[in-house]
Amino acid sequence: xxxxxxxxxxxxxxxxxxxxxxxxxxxxxxxxxxxxxxxxxxxxxxxxxxxxxxxxxxxxxxxxxxxxxxxxxxxxxxxxxxxxxxxxxxxxxxxxxxxxxxxxxxxxxxxxxxxxxxxxxxxxxxxxxxxxxxxxxxxxxxxxxxxxxxxxxxxxxxxxxxxxxxxxxxxxxxxxxxxxxxxxxxxxxxxxxxxxxxxxxxxxxxxxxxxxxxxxxxxxxxxxxxxxxxxxxxxxxxxxxxxxxxxxxxxxxxxxxxxxxxxxxxxxxxxxxxxxxxxxxxxxxxxxxxxxxxxxxxxxxxxxxxxxxxxxxxxxxxxxxxxxxxxxxxxxxxxxxxxxxxxxxxxxxxxxxxxxxxxxxxxxxxxxxxxxxxxxxxxxxxxxxxxxxxxxxxxxxxxxxxxxxxxxxxxxxxxxxxxxxxxxxxxxxxxxxxxxxxxxxxxxxxxxxxxxxxxxxxxxxxxxxxxxxxxxxxxx
Numbered sequence: 001x002x003x004x005x006x007x008x009x010x011x012x013x014x015x016x017x018x019x020x021x022x023x024x025x026x027x028x029x030x031x032x033x034x035x036x037x038x039x040x041x042x043x044x045x046x047x048x049x050x051x052x053x054x055x056x057x058x059x060x061x062x063x064x065x066x067x068x069x070x071x072x073x074x075x076x077x078x079x080x081x082x083x084x085x086x087x088x089x090x091x092x093x094x095x096x097x098x099x100x101x102x103x104x105x106x107x108x109x110x111x112x113x114x115x116x117x118x119x120x121x122x123x124x125x126x127x128x129x130x131x132x133x134x135x136x137x138x139x140x141x142x143x144x145x146x147x148x149x150x151x152x153x154x155x156x157x158x159x160x161x162x163x164x165x166x167x168x169x170x171x172x173x174x175x176x177x178x179x180x181x182x183x184x185x186x187x188x189x190x191x192x193x194x195x196x197x198x199x200x201x202x203x204x205x206x207x208x209x210x211x212x213x214x215x216x217x218x219x220x221x222x223x224x225x226x227x228x229x230x231x232x233x234x235x236x237x238x239x240x241x242x243x244x245x246x247x248x249x250x251x252x253x254x255x256x257x258x259x260x261x262x263x264x265x266x267x268x269x270x271x272x273x274x275x276x277x278x279x280x281x282x283x284x285x286x287x288x289x290x291x292x293x294x295x296x297x298x299x300x301x302x303x304x305x306x307x308x309x310x311x312x313x314x315x316x317x318x319x320x321x322x323x324x325x326x327x328x329x330x331x332x333x334x335x336x337x338x339x340x341x342x343x344x345x346x347x348x349x350x351x352x353x354x355x356x357x358x359x360x361x362x363x364x365x366x367x368x369x370x371x372x373x374x375x376x377x378x379x380x381x382x383x384x385x386x387x388x389x390x391x392x393x394x395x396x397x398x399x400x401x402x403x404x405x406x407x408x409x410x411x412x413x414x415x416x417x418x419x420x421x422x423x424x425x426x427x428x429x430x431x432x433x434x435x436x437x438x439x440x441x442x443x444x445x446x447x448x449x450x451x452x453x454x455x456x457x458x459x460x461x462x463x464x465x466x467x468x469x470x471x472x473x474x475x476x
Contacts, residue, residue, distance in 0.1 A: 141177050
């Protein structure tokens with residue numbers, strides 16, 4: 001569960017904030033001054049700080065600078081009134097995640113909090129290389145095959161440089177993990193890492209999200225706004241799904257790569273920026289070039305260094321290692337002992353074509369484990385999971401309630417854990433959320449509405465169960 005520290009001298013605002021965010025599933029700490037907030041951070045670093053600009057004693061900018069020295073990767077959201085907007089912008093350029101104007105809309109603040117927590121997790125959660133099942137608690141790139149050895153070498157060689165990196169591969173091959181690994185092994189590892197999904201943000205908002213805007217640039221632009229590229233000053237920007245980027249914005253990314261500068265929307269001032277660009281796509285860029293959907297000059301600017309991620313069907317020899325790693329990880333997630341896997345089950349996995357690549361094998365292992373009764377995973381378990389039937393599925397002659405009762409009886413008889421109630425709740429919740437994300441194409445807003453959860457609560461559960469999903473539609 002994520003911990004958020006609120007630093008504000010307004011007693012009523014802190015109380016309201018604490019109530020709101022506690023209901024959203026966060027653990028909340030409060031401090032009435034910068035000095036008190038720093039003491040809490042030194043005792044235990046939270047996952048996010050929400051910091052007011054006007055404070056008694058140390059002001060917000062001074063407090064932010066002190067926080068940044070303690071933990072450079074700790075995301076900080078500034079709260080400011082119109083009169084201190086320029087100071088908040090200055091803090092953002094120095095590394096603050098973002099700033100919110102008072103009074104603010106609660107949905108906007110919750111969305112900002114969600115994004116900041118995810119950015120903090122990306123920056124602070126290391127990506128392991130070729131981890132073992134005994135070390136399956138975090139994210140890792142798995143495989144010992146020759147194609148994966150080439151990937152590791154490429155990460156090692158390009159990370160210490162400032163070269164632009166283009167990561168290519170099919171959906172589910174782990175492009176985001178490679179981008180994070182490059183960032184974490186770079187000289188910019190203590191600077192911001194900003195992720196922009198080029199298809200998750202509506203086209204009419206993507207430009208202002210990336211480059212910011214000036215006051216009066218459009219209706220509702222009541223103040224200057226710094227974009228994500230400026231926020232990442234000194235750090236790294238990961239442009240995911242760049243093959244789907246609108247052509248109008250491609251030209252501005254080209255200018256960024258060529259001139260290391262941007263212009264805010266509605267502005268005439270050239271703003272110099274120091275960021276490293278890592279981009280990723282599953283698209284056939286060469287076909288997009290031929291079809292006029294992708295700029296040729298941007299294509300060559302991006303592919304200074306290209307890292308190709310092989311599809312799983314081209315590294316079948318990695319399947320046993322991936323399977324054992326995901327078995328250990330999924331078992332830990334649902335609170336049961338790792339039951340292991342039968343040899344013939346591994347053969348079943350090796351014979352599958354894996355159109356969804358590593359993400360698909362993770363989902364299959366998770367499904368098989370959820371419906372398994374604690375015995376070693378068999379070939380039949382996997383065949384049912386792959387065909388999306390699974391143990392406990394509802395047949396034509398069985399009601400939904402009876403199917404759930406049968407699944408519960410199987411779990412009670414399996415005796416796989418002492419705390420069977422929490423284990424069953426977690427296993428069912430994990431499956432339910434996974435299916436909601438599948439139904440909505442990975443759209444968290446729609447999945448949250450479908451489940452009757454707030455988006456931050458859904459996000460915390462996605463983190464808890466370490467669910468992976470493919471975003472195929474734009475976020476609302």
